[in-house]
Amino acid sequence: MLALVREAYNIMQKNRKSVQDKEGVDNLLVRKAEIVSLFKKIYSKKFDVVKTRTHNTLGLSQVLLTGRDIAIHDFGGIPSRSSSETRLKRSPLIDVASMIRSYYYAAYEGFLTTAHIKQEEIIHLLPYADIWVHYMGGFFLRSYYETVKQTDLIPKSNDDLKIMMQYYLMEKALYALEYELLNRHHRLIIPLSMIRDVLN
Secondary structure (H helix, E strand, C coil), rough: CCCHHHHHHHHHHHHHCCCCCCHHHHHHHHHHHHHHHHHHHHCCCCCCCCHHHHHHHCCHHHHHEECCCCCCCCCCCCCCCCCCCCCCEEEHHHHHHHHHHHHHHHHHHHHHHHHCHHHHEEEEEEEEHHHHHHHHHHHHHHHHHHHHCCCCCCCCHHHHHHHHHHHHHHHHHHHHHHHHHHCCCCCHHHHHHHHHHHHH
8 A cells, every 4th residue: 555655646746747736736745644644544453354355346337227126247356456466355345435436436527528518617516526426425335334234344343444444445546546647637636536535
């Protein structure tokens, strides 16, 4: 995780001049110690939870509605990872974090790709994307926690659960940040918003 932080920050510094959202990048550049501190919490104690095989890229686009039920597809994992790494057992909270990340993309994508609103006006509408993510993510998390609360998939302590969720959300957000910095600067606001929310 420390290597992920270091790599993400190196890419941010190299690409800073070419991104539109310099303010967002600059705000994140001064918060490196907070992110490192967040990651270090995961090693502060032993978490009494079960590890399982996970999806690794679960999101709204992997959920198919059949009419009566849902089906989840695409269990291939992250293409850049080796098959041995993909097969490692992890907390299912990584898939929960991955689904939350997909809510951010769903919320912002409509504003960033619409042809019906002038580009200069979109910045004033983005707070509505944040509100949508807040409520949809909250509904999803509450339903998930309610479903698994009597299992060993999540820790019994709310503080431990918060640490684990922040850890996995930040991991997903930093991977997304790296990808957008290298490929799609116009979508950089999405992982920046996610990181901001995790840190706050």
